[in-house]
Amino acid sequence: MSKRLPTQHAQELWQEYRSGDMYALAKLMQAYYPDLFHWGMRLHPDKEFVKDSIQDTFLTLWKLQSTINEVENVRSYLMVMLKTRILRELSRKSVTHQAHLSDEYSFSVEFSPDLRMIEEEHEIYQLRKLEQMINSLPDRQKELIYLRFYQSLSFEQIAEVMQLGRQSVYNLLQKSLTSLRKNWAPGTLLLLVLPWLQG
Template identity: 35%
Template sequence: MTQDLQYWKSLKEEDDAQALKYFYDQYIKLLYKYGYHFCQDAALVEDCVQDLFLRLWEKRSTLGETNNVKLYLMVSLKRSIYEKVKKGSKTSTSEEVEDTFDITFTMEESMISSETDQINKEKLLKTLETLSGRQKEVIYLRFYNGFSPEEVSEVMNISNQSVRNLQASALKKMRSNMGDSLNLLVVGKMIESFFSNI
């Protein structure tokens, strides 16, 4: 995080092209993955990601302050994708576009160390697939990216309370499907394993 902020300052104040390259190298894969969860149009996502880095360079001297560059980039990309999707679809409402986050969860044999683990992971896998787009996004941002509820609210452009409600409803659904086998620490590790393979 400290290195990100040093490069951010360097980009803003010193017109440092190496700082832009650092952010590109550091976050390009994450941004593509994140973008694809909202829109399966690879060309549109690629355009939005490239536009994001082009804007960073062109507007470098007027960029705002941030304590979290990763968060800043994800928010900017999401906004850009939504704007393009809404422009291209006259039938989509804002709510429909907002709830488009989707992930197809998979499970690798290497993740399974016992029969109990396999049963729990299969239950978790089925449960994750039943979550709404917004619930999936909250789980993705909280467990995989490690964002706080406040940071998630910024990415998703919703209130902190809405983030907490979505997380609580997702975990409630997971608990009802998994019963006593649900341990949040274990679930967090399994979710991280799922997302790292997507």
Template identity: 30%
Template structure:
């Protein structure tokens, strides 16, 4: 049985080879992940959905192609982030908006992934610890542990070099460990 990532790669290759019937399953395979990521960058569902539609329109028109099909998902995450940022900047009509300072909502995903088991209860303490992370720390935790992306993929999405991504993940985990032994134990599970 194919993993989700391998299935996405296979669909993308089929589409690139001219199989238009592979486009709809490719869209369906990627939509939820893109929607969840976009939702964390902007709580405006319309903006996120429009950005995803724009990405897939460009993909369908083959405005871009990737030689390394294993990097499609990180590429689309990065493109989605930039599209949302540009839309928010246009809506704000301000140049003060900085892509590095986009609010990144993490708590819902952490609740789903780490605390959905009955034996763990989400406490105010854990919420406060997660809220104490910077936006970039929340984003890197999300990409690394929720989407299981590599450091190279994260660096691509966050537009930083690989060593900076390693440093950021290390600092983020260190902050969580220092904040609470309970969170450290949960992350290590």
């Protein structure tokens, strides 16, 4: 995964975009595209649909340029926008089963090999086992763990993306970690992962 755009630089680009600089918005899209694509693929498995949703999100931002507000965190704001767009589109397309914007959507977690320095076969096995365990959790718990571990969002940012209160985020994380601990023997890869989840 490429190095993420520093928060201060992102804020500067956001202000330039709000002032009418389309190039600044293009730089934000370029910087955050990998994160947004990976995030979108967790919400819906169709690559072209996710790519179109990201493009539509930035087109919408350009149209709103003159009225858009300041934001505390650009990346989490973009993730909220993309999630809302994807779920609205899925809801619009589905007549028999609507994907409501609050709770009813599927979510999957997949760790790519570049997340960790994996050299031993047993480490790959442990990572895949962890992936399976996380994917056995309820969707909201999977989403929270993904946001905390893969996207490295703060609890405040997770609360924004998931539209939850901060205390609800804490409670949901503790519930998720308790479930994972119950099904994992001490001394395994989970002990390396938990500091990332709790930090």
